Amino acid sequence: MKTATDLPAHPAAATDDRALRRMQFGWYVNDWANAAFSATVLTVFLGPYLTSIAKNAADAAGDVHPLGLSIRAGSFFPYTVSFSVLISVGAMLLAGTVADRTGRHKELMCGFAYVGSIATMGMFFLDGDRYLLGGALLVVANIAYAVSVALSYAYLPGLASPDERDSVSSKGWAYGYAGGGLLLIANLALFEGHDGLGLSSGTAVRICLASAGLWWALFTVVPLLRLPSRAGAAPVRTDPAVTEPHTEPGATEPDRPAAGSLRELARTLRGMRRYPLTLLFLGAFLCYNDGIQTVVSQASLYGSEELGMDQTSLVAAVLLVQIVAIGGALLLGRIARRYGAKRTVLGSLVGWVITLALGYFMPAHQPAWFYALACMIGLVLGGSQALSRSLFSHLIPAGREAEYFSVYKVSDRGTSWMGPLVFGLAYQVTGSYRSAIISLLIFFVIGFAVLAKVPVRRAVEAVGNPVPDRL
Structure with missing residues (x-):
């Protein structure tokens, strides 16, 4: 027989808790859904495949000529990634507004x-x-991916209390790596068995690419059904102190029509100057995450062209990254509970520098070493990104989540533009992918130095948000 102590003190609170868990699950599955594009398309198959197509179209000098420009076929993919992000910057900011x-x-x-x-x-x-068709589809897909993920980030402040955001954000990343890894397993099986299925290797790759789009579409149904229309509407925000959104001077009410959003976007960018510490953190993130995302998006190209890895080894290595990153995200989330997210992220950046240096000296045609490098990347990848996301969520004025996360997303998860541009230019000048990969060290070094100078607690207080126990 149940006693009074067995029953919820506030039935409404229990209902809110169930609704919150339902929303959190929908948010986690959104990461599960879109990770297929990041892992299968950007990280594994499209880079080498689109490069091979560009080489088929190249002239005798090895150059292709999109829009009348003359570039090396080997630089077409990183340049296209960079171009897509230049366009997505405005799209994300406008969509967030x-x-x-x-x-x-x-x-x-x-x-x-x-x-x-x-x-x-x-x-x-x-x-x-x-x-050219491949480049156009990549541009459209990468812009849409960037905008969609930026808008999903805006839900985080409403799905977890300040002290729980590191854990919730890390769990979301773990779901993403699990989903991306599961599809990669299926794609690896397809690619390995393409001869037995009567498929050419090119056809197998094209099926793998299309499967990522199908996966993305199918699982997006879950957040479509479980998330509220407005970010920040989760039951966790029942405290009157945080229910009312913060309205900056000159801002319009969020439920007015979208007409005039360009003017509101300009006000948002001007308004961000009122929070210089938030901008300082954002500058650090944009720098070191450019390095992270360039490693992720160009790793398969580096592995195939410089280290001589075949397609099977590349897929297996990225699958290792996905699997290890699940544990890495959860592990770094636990470490952050004890030492704070900022210290944990700084430690992960040191790990990235070491990993990049080892990648530069890695011998070619040695899959075992390439797999070891993949494990090192996976260990620091998920945690550094999940904790950066949760840290930034504390530095946003309430009610402006989508706009601020749109700025944040400019350099997040495979959509960085400075890194691919530097990577492509380094290869253009030297003809060596080793020189291209080591050129990315500058992003991690500068990002570490800037992040170390950010007084995170003061930054949280400056935007009027509650300060968690550990930062």
Whole structure:
């Protein structure tokens, strides 16, 4: 027989808790869904495959000529990634502004997800010398991916209390790596068995690319059903002190029509100057995460062209990254509970520098060493990104989540532009991918130095948010 102490003191609170867990699960599955594009398309298959298509279209000097420009075929993929992000910067900022003004975060997030998934499924038609089609589909898919993920980040402050955000953010990343890894297992099996299925290697790659779009579309149904339209509407925000959104001077109410969003976007960018410590953290993140994302997006190209890894080894290595990153994200989340997120992120950046240096000296045609490098990347990858996301969530004025996370997302998860540009230029000048990979050290060194100078506790207080026990 139940006693009074066995029953919830406040039935409404129990209902809110169930609703919150439902929303959190929907948010986790969103990471599960879009990780397929990041892992299968950007990280593994598209780089080497699109490069091979560009080489098929190259002239005798090894150059292709998109839009009348003459570039090396080997630089086409990183340049295209960089170009897509230059376009996505404005798209993310504008979408974030519209979302905060209209409260249609979910509709915009899922809408862009479906645009990206359709473009990704269209990659099935890449063959021969259609490198321009591949570049166009990559641009559309990468822009849609960036906008969708930026809008999903805006939900974090409403899905966890300040002291729980590191854990919730890390769990989201773990879901993402699990989903991306599961699809990679299926794609690896398909690629390995393509001869037995009567498929060419190119056809197998195209099926793998399209499968990522299909996966993305199918699992986006879960956040579409479980998340509220407006980010920050989760039951965790029942305290009157944090329920009312912070409104900056000159800002319009978030539920007004989207007309005039460009003016509101300009106000947002001007308003960010009121929080210089937030901008300082953002500058650090944009720098070191450019390095992270360039390593992720160019690793398969480096492995195939410089280290002589075949497609099977590349897929297996990225699968290792996905598996190890699940544990790495959860492990660094636990470490952050004891030492704080900032210290943990700084430690992970040291790990990135060591990993990059080892990658530079790695011998070619040695899969075992390449797998060891993949494990090192996985260990620091998930945690450094998950904790950066949760740290930034503390530095955003309430009610401006989508706009600020849109700025944050400029350099997040495979959409950085400075890193691929430096990587491509380094290869353009030297003709060596080793020189290209070691050139990325500058992003980690500068990012570490800037982050070390950020007084995170003061930054949280400056935007009027509650300060967690450990930062």
